[in-house]
Amino acid sequence: MPFTSKLIGPCVITICKRQSSNWKTVTENVISKGQTNKTFPNYVQLGDTICLNCYNGIVTRSTVEFQQHALEQSCHNVPEIPEETPMDIFTDSVTFLQGVEIITDVLYKREQNKLPTIWDFEEFRTVMESKDQRLKSFFDELYLSTNLRRKSVSTMEKVSKQLVFLCYFICGIRNMFVNNAKRDLGMYLDSTGTPNSTIDTLATMGLTLTSLSISYHKDSVSQKHSATV
């Protein structure tokens, strides 16, 4: 292969002694000879520039020094790719407790900002996962735990709502100020004429707010309404 005067260094070889200013391009021929000689470091790529000394070390003379260097690089570089995998496993999932903590925090902030209750499971998990991607594992497990795949479409829709309620329910136990879902249900029951005694029984189980809290809420809503009309 002829030398080309247009080529300019530096040489890409990290153990280069920088003693030559004659440059060569790494061609497929260089790679194949270097690989045969076991002198070709894996970070060197087609089209890279190397100096004549390194070229001789890799291709012509096949020195021990370059064999050693190529071996070190291959040992050094192989674990770099799998290194990310254990980290991913670590950071890509949350425990049940962490999941409940994160979701409770998001719901609390939403409710403080007067954002509406989310009743759709897919929407719920999209909102939560946008806050913390690791929640994917939490929702995957929650979803799988219901055996939804074996259920009919209409059952799946019902169960999806139940799953959302379950999230609100658990987070409401953790933080009593996460209570929009209970309030919505209580308001609905109240609007259908459900007796206060029934609402209060459900409230004891943590499924709705108490009838008293619901009437407070109705008052505050009607006050706000009359203030804005």
Ligand SMILES: [Zn+2]
């Ligand atoms: Zn060199």
